[in-house]
Amino acid sequence: MALDDITLDAGERMDKSVEVLHEDLRAVRGGRATVGLVDRLRVEYYGSPTPLIQIAAIATPEPQLIAIRPYDPGALADIERAIQTSDLGLSPQSDGKMVRLTVPPLSEERRRNLIAHVKDLGEQAKIAVRSIRRDANKAIDQAEKDKECGEDDARTAKDDVLDLVHDAETKIDNLVKEKTDEIQHV
Numbered sequence: 001m002a003l004d005d006i007t008l009d010a011g012e013r014m015d016k017s018v019e020v021l022h023e024d025l026r027a028v029r030g031g032r033a034t035v036g037l038v039d040r041l042r043v044e045y046y047g048s049p050t051p052l053i054q055i056a057a058i059a060t061p062e063p064q065l066i067a068i069r070p071y072d073p074g075a076l077a078d079i080e081r082a083i084q085t086s087d088l089g090l091s092p093q094s095d096g097k098m099v100r101l102t103v104p105p106l107s108e109e110r111r112r113n114l115i116a117h118v119k120d121l122g123e124q125a126k127i128a129v130r131s132i133r134r135d136a137n138k139a140i141d142q143a144e145k146d147k148e149c150g151e152d153d154a155r156t157a158k159d160d161v162l163d164l165v166h167d168a169e170t171k172i173d174n175l176v177k178e179k180t181d182e183i184q185h186v
Helices: 003-026 073-085 108-145 151-184
Strands: 042-045 048-051 056-062 065-070 092-094 099-102
Touching: 003 108, 003 151, 042 073, 065 073, 073 092, 073 099, 108 151
Parallel strands: none
Antiparallel strands: 042 048, 056 065, 065 099, 092 099
16 A cells, blocks of 8 residues: 555544544533534434434524424424433423423533543544554555565655644544533533
8 A cells, every 4th residue: 555545544534533523522512502412312213213313303592492393293202202211311391393402501510520521532532543543654664564665755654644643633632622611611
């Protein structure tokens, strides 16, 4: 495998790790109601688990309220059941046409727990990035051993991969900081 392909692949995989973290952080509850809290929730709909966003319109008409209006009114009970069995800790209120979720303010202890969870997610993303770096460095070493490239080219490729790691870790740190600030200051 060419060195450029190795670094390109590593960069793409690192970007995906950052993207996954971003999606995971959207599902972490801050002090405000956001669509991201429930959009990935799976609802048992006609026998198959379906993302809530595919079967209902989700809105946040007020800072502490999430409104879920199913496209099929028959799915209302399934949506309520999915919310109750999830780990959101929110109680659905239904009027027969839509489900409302009131997002209460966070207690100080809950804020600390959420911040610790966010930091854990960030650390897991960093571990994934470092694993990608290790794989890329192994591929570079193998290319050098197989005489596909010279020592200088291998060193340059490893430096490029290290730059990608630093960029990804900076993005991860920024995402974690944004989310912890959101949790602390709402």
